[in-house]
Amino acid sequence: MLILGFLSAFSNSFTWARAPPMTPPGLKFTLAATLGLLASLTHESCPQPAIALGLKHSAKNLAMIFKFNAALILSTLAFFQACASPVADASDLVVLSTQETANGTITIWGYPDGASKRADTLEKRQCGGNAITCSGSHTADVNSCRQLISSLSSNSGSGLGTSPRSICTTQNGNQCCVSWADAVSGLTQGDLVDAAQEIMNDCGGSSVSGLSRDTDLNGVCTTQCLSNRADGCTS
Template sequence: MKFFNLSIAAVLPLAIATGIVHAAPAPDNGVTGLVISHIVPVGEYNMTYWVDAPGTGTVAARTLSARACGTNDVTCSGSHLASTNVCTQLINSLNTGISIGNSPRSICLGQSNNQCCVSWSGGVGTMPESDLVNAAKNIFGTCFSATNGSGLARNVLLNNICVTQCLSNRPDGCS
């Protein structure tokens, strides 16, 4: 099947009906303010799409202004370390023509203690998943060792909105 240049909203009902994607379990595991939207099997792992929890309200991202947005200023962290191998697979999986809707705030590959998540600080509207790759590669190249790493990039331009983007082992906490 070829899903390029289709939105998740267009593909998701068919994917669920055919069993390619399955609906997510009920709100989850202590991830503050986010719930699982849907899960897509990718090789030996699952790719999990996280959205704002009902009633939490979407965090408004900063609109583009005169400040320096698009610079992807990277800061590394020693906490919330994610596997280098899983993050490599996540970044490669994002480099498609698939569009994600307004709701996702995080996409994770892997399971529980062995996952890598790309997350961003606010709603940015519908965009291609591949828009997340540039900052993720910058974080990865700066912050990851042969085994693991974690970091964020400030002043990331996603869909003409300035956000912070994170690459770590958790779907939440990117601000």
């Protein structure tokens, strides 16, 4: 402290005796650097002033507040992005039509007119590979699924429109559904056969459940599913 006082007094006397009314920046910088060096050398032996400790704690608090605010902003943006998504909830599916056949009931499920739907056009990427993933849940009777695929093939030229998301057949109380994740314009029942048959071939036993990713449905790259439920097929 004695040294610091001496230097401070020396600085003041030097400024009044030699310097003009405004002390040159270089001199201020030199004296400040000297004082800082002496303070750092005596740091180990001298306790830190309370104001320095307060500044350290304030800096830590500011850093924590900054991190918290950043996380809050990111989570808020994610929330609004999810809310802005045009994808309708699968639970909103309604029965669009039913048809009684000799081999069971054919039911077409979809979104009512005016419901929000994903855009028909997706970003172009490698598609048509039909990457199959089998599942142990929501399994459907394999005979009902065979009948469904047979019906799709028999009505291959029948158009479905944009609203539908699944076609199901119910046979002896057993339901099998082929469903897809995205709205597809100009879709026909025949477009659904290839991926459904590949899921049957890879996942079928006495029952079957699975999905086909990167499936090309009339130019739309989407996911197609085969299971016992009309909804739940997402990209």
